Amino acid sequence: MVKKHTSPYYPDIPLFLVLIPFISGFNYYLTYTNVQFNWWFVFTYTLDTLTGYVAWLGARKVILWLDHKMPYVDGFIKRVTIQFLLTTIVGLFIISFLTELSSLIVKGKWAHPSFYSHDLFIISIWFFVINAIYIMIHYYYKWQGTEEKVKSEKEKLNTGILAKEGKMEVRVPFSNILGFSVEKDYVAVFTNTGKQYFLDSTLEKISSKLPEKLFFRLNRQYVVNRNTITGFQRRENGKLSVTLTDNPSIPQEIMVSRTKAPTFKRWFRNLD
Incomplete structure (x- = not known):
């Protein structure tokens, strides 16, 4: 039998808990020049990672909502297109809001314009990766469930x-x-x-x-x-x-x- 997990996309939670810090580090390398390992690096990297977690949870919530409102079986292309657009919009909104909020608290001013022209573009690419992972997990479980179902059906046919x-x-x-x-x-x-x-x-x-x-x-x-x-x-x-x-x-x-x-x-x- 297929083992049941709390999350319908298991192991997405442990996977992204590990993956997002690496994504934050990669984005940090692309975003900042003359990176130095000091308290500012630790602070900004931690802040970016926590922001990434919140954005991922927002995107995950959208995917779970779409599973009920617009399952893949009702139209794969339509579902994937809407899923990508909604998760990207929600994720970028969360990141933008938290970035502006932290900038106002720490620096007392709005985020630098380059955040919108450069940083958000890089971040948006990662939402392709997030969606691809969730789609692959979905179809892996579907394939696994189909294998079990075929086996069960064969057993029933013989009885x-x-x-x-x-x-x-x-x-x-x-x-x-x-x-x-x-x-x-x-x-x-x-x-x-x-x-x-x-x-x-x-x-x-x-x-x-x-x-x-x-x-x-x-x-x-x-x-x-x-x-x-x-x-x-x-x-x-x-x-x-x-x-x-x-x-x-x-x-x-x-x-x-x-x-x-x-x-x-x-x-x-x-x-x-």
């Missing part, structure tokens, strides 16, 4: 589902199952062999044990096999009408709610 046939308990292969439907206190299992089984369980519990690539829960009453679906049509209010193969066991048309419609379309198009 099938246990059902009762009279006094016997039989294993029904998933490839033989057309779908499931709620029938009063039981869940009916329809197969391509014409046999029908009843399970003493809830549709929700059964759904959690099914291979996600093969089955989809269309609504509260039906779960169907991908191979029984011939297509779908858009209906009013964002709903979908899913068309199934002609079979007396299940309806030829089942409605999908507006909230489930986007998930169904991604599943049907193999985008998840």
Whole structure:
């Protein structure tokens, strides 16, 4: 199983805690001439590093917010473009504000104009690096999760589902199952062999044990096999009408709610 961490981008926090002091040192070398190791160097370097931490945390907050509001799956180019622009704007604003504030406190005057014409340009380049690191971490976890999911799906495909046939308990292969439907206190299992089984369980519990690539829960009453679906049509209010193969066991048309419609379309198009 993939190990769960507090941060969805682990190990970003320890990584940037180490990386930002190096970035500050590199920027210091590019920004200042005739650098001397004295109290002023220690003071300004420490101040730049602390400012860098605050700017990174601001950019990180933007990325986490975008994960909820604009996930990568909704459009990679759009997400990356907006992420880069927002993180850069937020980060540079934080750095500019703290630099001006510290300049007023320490020197009693505004920051030198070269800060905006030279320093901020160098700093903005680092936001490319920050965003690239977060994007790589995101897709690494996505790839890792996909590997685990594929392994889990293969294991599920090999198991099938246990059902009762009279006094016997039989294993029904998933490839033989057309779908499931709620029938009063039981869940009916329809197969391509014409046999029908009843399970003493809830549709929700059964759904959690099914291979996600093969089955989809269309609504509260039906779960169907991908191979029984011939297509779908858009209906009013964002709903979908899913068309199934002609079979007396299940309806030829089942409605999908507006909230489930986007998930169904991604599943049907193999985008998840």
